[in-house]
Amino acid sequence: MLKHSIFSLLLSGLLLFSCDTTSTLSNVSSTPVEFVILQLNDVYEIAPLEGGKVGGLARVAGLLRQLEAENPNTIAVMAGDFLSPSFMGTLKLDNGERIAGLQMVETLNALGLDYATFGNHEFDLKDATLLEKRIDQSQFEYMSANAYCVDGEQQRAFQQNGKPVPAFSTYTFEQNGATYNVALVGVVLPFARPPYVGYKDVEATFAEAVKAARQENDLVIGLTHLSVDGDEALAAAVPGLPLFMGGHEHENLSRYVGQTAITKADANAKTVYIHRVTYYPDSKVSRIFSELVPINEATPEDPTTAAVVDKWQAKIGDLIRQMGYDASAKLTTLSSPLIGTEAATRSSQTNYGLLTNQAIAKAWPGADVYAFNSGSLRLDDNLSGAVTAYDVLRSFPYGGPVVRMSIKGDQLAHFLDTGETTNFGEGGYLQRYQAEKKGEKWMINGNPLDASKTYVIVVPEFVAKGLEANLEFLSEYTYDKLDEFAASGEVVKNDIRDMVIWYMGGM
Ligand SMILES: [Zn+2]
Structure with missing residues (x-):
């Protein structure tokens, strides 16, 4: 039975140091073995962001090559959310199939990723066939203790090249003439609910996998895609692991629950975690030194990975030009971030939601209320620093026009209540402008909503057609639609992306 009782010392916001307290350092083995883990999580973009300043998987690969030169016993892991969402992923290949994460799989293959667990966004892919195709195309191993495939009447494990995706994967390395096994146990929050995915209980399946992994491995580590509350609860329920890579x-975070360090890097590889693990075979004690490392212009690129990124960027550049956009056009520099994470936009009014509605209102003034479904904002990240047209395209990958309709006050109240309450937490949660809830009452442009009055609203055509959850009743209304707007002396195409690009360009 292995014991990993962790003593922790937070050296700074960026450094974690963990070791065993049940043995003092003086009685641990004098012949420790060492291995290194590079942790990525929540990566949607293969190229650098913020005008090239931060992130970029070719740079992460460059860092990985340095770590491998330091210690050949180095692995790279992905703690979920990478096949979706991205603007690139929504575009279609020559065969008509959506890119849907292929750009990420090819880039991570070149980088040399070793292991991945599912995030909720992997299940954005339209069906199990496409997801399993991407899994098969991956040269890294997937593992998940609790997510399974619902295939008609049958429940089965997801497959990778004909073999079931296991609850845990084992990394084996040799040092000092001996072989060591490190198990990585994967788990994902049961958030995405497409018909082809089912979930077993997170705690029960994780506990079972950890128990099985301990039988045959020297060390067991979690690779978790959970909310931080979920990680904390799991670390309390299944104690004794030295590390959850989450x-x-x-936004990066690190904390301890009992013996377990929980680490998360920033999305889009703005940072990565490097875990240097020292393992003492005699006492079965592990010490982990964890460091959050920024990925920026100072990080050298790996040329092989850069070539794959460049190939995809060129392909995407062509597709974007065909759509009539200049992806690299710099629109503005933000002094504070625009909030576009799903957790925020699907449950609260954010400044990016407001800016989007204000852009629409500037292009098509005169309506009483502007609103859009937060599900059309697919960034699941915040924008900061220099913003390009590409940032707007990746915010609204599906785009689409807005339309104008007249509805009675009582129906407007029903529309707004549905957005705020019934659709709370979902893509049908409404980002709105000129409609505010004060207590139980809606205020429209500062005046109490009048149930018998007729109001003019501007919403995406998708919403007007009744295609958004619980807003089907809107399909009974007719609407006006324009192809373009003559706004402030300029012509703006009626597409949410064009309006936001135009508006930001004038900021
Ligand atoms: Zn996620």
């Missing part, structure tokens, strides 16, 4: 949150 995802889902998009």
